[in-house]
Amino acid sequence: MGESLPRLTPDLASAVLSRTLRRGGDFAEIFAEDRSSLSLRLEDGKVEEVSSGVDLGASIRVVKGPTTSFGYTDSLDEVALLALADRLSSSLSGAMVAPAPYVVVPVEAIVALRVAPAEVDTARKAEIVHLVDRTARGRSAEVRQVGAGYSEGLQRVWVANSEGTFACDERTRLAVSINVIAQREGLIQTGRETVARTAGFGLLDDEDVIAATLQAVDKAVVMLGARPSPSGRMPVILANGFGGVLFHEACGHGLEADFILKKTSIWEGRRGQGVAEALVTAYDDGASPGMWGSNAIDDEGTVTERTAVIEEGVLTGYLCDLLRGRRLGLPSTGNGRRQSFRHLPYPRMTNTYFAPGEVRAVDLIAGTPRAFYAKSLSGGQVDPATGDFVFSVSEGYLIENGQVGQAVRGATLIGNGAEVLRMIDAIADDLDVKAGMCGKEGQLVPVGTGQPTVRLRELTVGGTQV
């Protein structure tokens, strides 16, 4: 829309940081953001709504001792930023501190931006949601409703801090969400899928959208024929892709440094200890091109990396931002993330997954006489203090004599993070990472959750059949 792109220059950032620290402070940072978003929503076969908008602003935080003061303004205007700096520094009462000279963080684009979404006509984007609708309704006569959403966001960020970091990044995200409702007589079931990319428009193929739509329809239709799930302790096989929610919820959150620091994580004090069998290796990987949780830098200007959190069964790392890392005596792992300039950064996961094993998934299943097979999980929750978790199974089956059999509905998986890691006794070779949104501290950030097919010796399945 505008020809003159607003931005945070190193000079302006430096002036703001100096002002912020004029009455002291251990650390100061300015985070500026310019984000434009577009979304289209289809239901009942019609594009019902097209919405777009711009978020532009900056926040400043200053850390002194144990206290972080944080404020923001919906502007990148020098006067507004200096006024904010004055307001934040007014609560401090020390001697002025001079920010360090900048070392600009070299950022390599990790995305091949073939076509910027803004260059593509909105009508072409409307075709995508119609494609979902046509594909879904064409797949099965039992489809009653199709909801399809297209969303794109271009986020430009600038981060500068008093320790000499100056970094900027440009992030493009595209997502197509698919929500299918199928009905057979009085029974209704839903199927959901998402195609999400950290990429330009050119990387969004119609083929991917069609494939995901067919999966969503098939899931809903299969579940129409599902029987109520049994309850009790049993072996569980988690399919690749969506199954990665297990690691995210049951283990990943507890590895975030803020929980470690407050000793409210089951993993606190356990670095270097064995937490799983040697076949288990797990990563948080914020640098992998195209994955939904990837960025070149995190929201504190730290270059992202692949962090091994479990290596051959041994707990090796925590996920740190600058602040918590420092308090733990650890470097940032590039996990300082925030929803927007209106939010404080926290240690957050990027893309998490188990490293693949060598066995094929079909062989893993064939070698399991009896188990609950969770093909798709729709989400979950965990209490990091206890590690207790719950996952909902949106597509589940019973495995009998090494074969995937009867579909079952209404099941949840319930257990404990520490326990479930020890229960992993087989990992297949079919790693797949899915896109999701993770909520914490009232903030949503895009994450990837993935895994190969994984077998657990035993887990509690909650269903409606006693």
Place this chain on the structure above:
Amino acid sequence: MSGDLIDIGRLALAQGSGLPGEIEVYVQHAQTTSIKVYGGEVESLVTGEPRGAGVRYVHQGRIGYAYTGDVGRDALASAVQQAVHNAAVAEPDVYASLPGAPREYPEVGGLWRTGLLSTPVERKVGLALAAEAGALAEPEVETVEESAYVDSATRIAIVSSAGVEVYEEQTFCYVYVSAHARRGDDVQTGMGFVTGRDPDDLDADAAGREGARKAVRQLGGAPCPTGRYTVVLDREVAASVFGFIAQALTAEAVQKGRSLFAGRVGQRVAADRFSLWDDGLHPDGMATSPFDDEGVPHQKTALVGHGVLQGYLHDTYTAAKEGGEIRSTGNASRGSYRGSPGVSPSNLVVAPGNGDLADLLGRVGTGLYVVSITGLHSGANAVSGEFSVGAVGLLIEGGALAAPVREVTIASDLLSLLQNVSDLGADTRWIPFGGSVLTPSVAIGDITVAGT
């Protein structure tokens, strides 16, 4: 202040004068404070003034929406232009329209308390510290993971070319605490909270003690035997369950084929003793205001009366689509200026039964008291009604609370749950999480609990 926001709305409207369609501008300005303390020190102090405007343009049944955080003339003009552009891509729907001005708005008093903005930040920090101290006073409470004071003073104006021009302002604040109790290797968490419209309303110490008590009583929890139980839902759990059910009571869900209550108005959907209504004018509700998010007056709407489905929640669009005598029930709602309105409950109110929790447990005799559930939004299907969620609670034995229970799931379907409501207390409490619900503790028979 009202003038400022109305002026921004009028300015935006003026940018679209001469356009063939109708324009609505929603302007929001808030002042927020969020303080977290840890170990007797301030961990973070966050202040902000989120503001912005959302423009809805409707022309020949096509709707376009655009928002901006910059409310200067150029940005507003650009948002209007963008909304018009977006409308051109949307497909026409004959029922799309903006509401006109109502004859009058109901009076709602007491929503704005000047004390919230004039209270010094030190006093707000003091409340968060008092809550933390209240929790730590309890033996076996090891840490308070989080103790926070949060407030907001929010102003909203809606101005439209269809004749709406309204303004309202309200203050809201709360203190919440997440306490961790430890006995040996066993760690349990508990949450306490208090809400109000002025910091003086808040008994922070009580919030701390509530969190501590809830954490300590779960120590030593273990799965209970699998079976069918009468469960008593704690008020927070009841609020989230009924809030979830109410999603299916919106006309939007019904018209889109996403509701298990479709076509059931006038039919029995719940036990006779169960009544539920929506009330956007309740003097104590967090969602109370004279009008909804498209400027239609709030009202009291019966949803379930003595077990019989009375009707659905509507906004202007769903009411027009329904036709006949149906009018908007004032349930247009949006999260912020960034989003166009959809249909959702305002304050939900569950009719109380008799006695306090102890009386209710005494009447139930044997069962499971559920104090928290996890995974409702992923584990419940608002379309099919099936749900299966993780639960934490205490056994009910001899009419009183007994051993703590954890790592179990409870499963049923929403219709069975409503039909199996077997008793309710009169211990109503406003629950502000993920909505605004006034509910007592509720007993429900014949629920599958999966444990050992």
